[in-house]
Amino acid sequence: MKIVITGALGHIGSSIIHEFPKHFPGADIILIDNLLAHRYCSLFNLSNYCNFQFIEADVSLVDLSDVVIDADIVLHLAAITDAANSFQIREKVAQVNFSATQQMAKLCLKYNVPLIHLSSTSVYGSQSCVMDEDCATDQLNPQSPYAETKLKEEKLLSDYQHRGLKYTICRFGTICGVSQGMRFHTAVNKFCWQAVMGHPLTVWRTAQFQKRPYLTLSDAVGSILHIIKKELYDGTTYNVLSQNMTVNDIIDIIRTYVNDVHISLVDAEIMNQLSYEVSNTKFQNTGFRFSGNVEKSIKETVTLLLNAGKRIVCFNPVI
Ligand SMILES: NC(=O)c1ccc[n+]([C@@H]2O[C@H](COP(=O)([O-])OP(=O)(O)OC[C@H]3O[C@@H](n4cnc5c(N)ncnc54)[C@H](O)[C@@H]3O)[C@@H](O)[C@H]2O)c1
Structure with missing residues (x-):
């Protein structure tokens, strides 16, 4: 098995790359990160049970065809993630995050590789009732450049679906919990x-x-494992939150x-x-138990x- 993970050294990625060897022994795991978040330490003490390869690259700029061509799955985590400060770098967030997702979606489509894409529950913005994934796009109310870009990325993937892209979008709640590359801006x-x-x-x-919706790192990693094991690439969106x-x-x-x-x-x-407030019922109905x-x-x-x-x-x- 070959798994490609972009943004692999970040808060969520670092937890995943230290957990995956228990579940996919012998797998080739390709870690791509431009070190924007300086999480070099995420690479410390990686398990011998998988074959890791680290590529320092900006996924919005570098052609990763050679990496994706024979992959079994791409997990796309790379993004500029500080929503509160995204107002100061509005164009950069829109350009880099969107291009990064577009690049990975194009490659996954070209080589028929399923894509797991991380969006955010912040696309819901302000709402008076509990929100689920079925609400119309015009009901969504993103309140930061970061969240606006997440919504545009979701729309992009849905457009690519008509051309044959296999994907799943997870709208993650705000992460909490300890990881090797953990960050403290949320x-x-x-x-x-x-x-x-x-x-x-x-x-x-x-x-x-x-x-607001919050997601523990254990549920975050568990949800990604669940999607891979069930091959849940149904071209839909799931809210993923613990509480x-x-x-x-x-x-x-x-x-x-x-x-x-x-x-x-x-x-x-x-x-x-x-x-x-956001409902996680749809994801639970796929058999996942939030613990x-x-x-x-x-x-x-x-x-x-x-x-x-x-x-x-x-x-x-x-x-
Ligand atoms: N942390 C949260 O609360 C939260 C909530 C919802 C969704 N998400 C999403 O989950 C994903 C991972 O988030 P995280 O908390 O691990 O963020 P993070 O900032 O800790 O990690 C992101 C990683 O991506 C890298 N990166 C950034 N731009 C890149 C680029 N162009 N090319 C290559 N690498 C790049 C950074 O160096 C960093 O290591 C992101 O898409 C984020 O938007 C996070």
Whole structure:
């Protein structure tokens, strides 16, 4: 078996590449990443049970025909992922993320290789009822350049389906949990970091009591394994999330592990994104059981940082 993974060194990819050898012993796993996120450490201690090959490349620019031609599956994770800061680099996010997806879709179509593409539940934006995958495109309400581009990528894949592309789109909720290449720019992990380091948690002014979908890394990896094992390349979209929770729920959990947690309400361009709850029933109906627990992920993250915090003095510079 040959599996190609773009963006393989990132928060989600690093968990996948350390988990896959248990499930696909002997497989050739090709890891492609342009090191934008500097996650060199994701390559440390990879298992001997698979044949790994790392290619440092920007998938929006490099022709990867030789890599995809005999692949059994492409898992496309490569993207500029910081939604809140995507307002400052709107054109770059639109150009790089869209081109990267287009390149991989073209190659998968040409060589008849199934594509798993990661989208985001942020395409739903602000909604008053629980959202499922069947809602009309004009009901979707993305609130950042990152989410707008995800929606355009989904549309692109649906256009390619008519030409014969086999694919599955997963709309992932916000990731939480520990991985070798983990990042701290999304809500849960950022709050864990801030709490342990003694910083106030920077909560968007409108967001504290809004519900959002969250996904544990274990469910994220489990969902990808489920799709590959069931060959679920049905050209549709699945919401993949462990729980809908409010920011306040998350802060309450962090408070059970960290003392003296303070909140600082901040303004952000992405605040227009109001509450939205998302249903994961369609994916459950394929036989997948969500078993991830956001509280457990928070505990693991905080514990990891608390251990480091014993040896680190964290300065809050006065500006
Ligand atoms: N983390 C989340 O909460 C979340 C939620 C929903 C969807 N997603 C999606 O899941 C995928 C993986 O997310 P993640 O959290 O691991 O992000 P991440 O930023 O940690 O990892 C992305 C990886 O892609 C690489 N990369 C970026 N642009 C590239 C390019 N043009 N060519 C090659 N490599 C490139 C980066 O160096 C990085 O290692 C992304 O598509 C993201 O949009 C993530």
